[in-house]
Amino acid sequence: xxxxxxxxxxxxxxxxxxxxxxxxxxxxxxxxxxxxxxxxxxxxxxxxxxxxxxxxxxxxxxxxxxxxxxxxxxxxxxxxxxxxxxxxxxxxxxxxxxxxxxxxxxxxxxxxxxxxxxxxxxxxxxxxxxxxxxxxxxxxxxxxxxxxxxxxxxxxxxxxxxxxxxxxxxxxxxxxxxxxxxxxxxxxxxxxxxxxxxxxxxxxxxxxx
Numbered sequence: 001x002x003x004x005x006x007x008x009x010x011x012x013x014x015x016x017x018x019x020x021x022x023x024x025x026x027x028x029x030x031x032x033x034x035x036x037x038x039x040x041x042x043x044x045x046x047x048x049x050x051x052x053x054x055x056x057x058x059x060x061x062x063x064x065x066x067x068x069x070x071x072x073x074x075x076x077x078x079x080x081x082x083x084x085x086x087x088x089x090x091x092x093x094x095x096x097x098x099x100x101x102x103x104x105x106x107x108x109x110x111x112x113x114x115x116x117x118x119x120x121x122x123x124x125x126x127x128x129x130x131x132x133x134x135x136x137x138x139x140x141x142x143x144x145x146x147x148x149x150x151x152x153x154x155x156x157x158x159x160x161x162x163x164x165x166x167x168x169x170x171x172x173x174x175x176x177x178x179x180x181x182x183x184x185x186x187x188x189x190x191x192x193x194x195x196x197x198x199x200x201x202x203x204x205x206x207x208x209x
Contacts, residue, residue, distance in 0.1 A: 024085050025047055027039040028089040053068050095120050
């Protein structure tokens with residue numbers, strides 16, 4: 001009687017997912033996060049470039065971040081003119097990205113912005129109240145941190161705010177929720193955000209601009 005056939009060899013391991021080179025992702029961390037660690041800690045492989053800035057709670061620091069972001073974006077675009085650029089910011093870093101988007105929307109294309117817990121977020125019907133940048137004490141920080149708007153021009157922009165007084169100054173959880181971690185209750189994996197998103201995610205509900 002012939003011996004039974006040898007068992008089939010195990011299948012080769014699946015290839016790891018390959019990240020597309022079609023998008024270059026640059027990130028800006030919040031106050032105290034000078035190198036965007038909140039994003040690189042979540043998924044370092046998905047971050048191509050963090051923006052280094054002082055990340056201090058005053059307007060001059062925000063301006064420094066805007067200028068450095070602009071330098072890095074323009075240098076990359078000059079070297080890679082056909083590549084899409086995704087710009088993601090959190091908290092004060094979202095204020096940096098928000099300001100950059102407003103200032104550059106008429107002079108650049110093939111980019112998109114993602115604003116996580118943006119203090120410059122403008123509220124409205126169904127989207128809560130304005131972010132902290134419209135509160136009186138935010139005026140101490142100075143421009144461009146102060147003021148709220150939705151002036152994103154032709155740049156697709158996604159804003160994400162969930163029960164957080166930084167981006168919704170009258171959020172029911174209040175400052176107690178902030179102390180308990182509501183301000184960090186977001187995904188910081190940049191791959192979770194589309195390259196063409198355009199609108200607000202507010203408390204889990206999407207609304208177009």
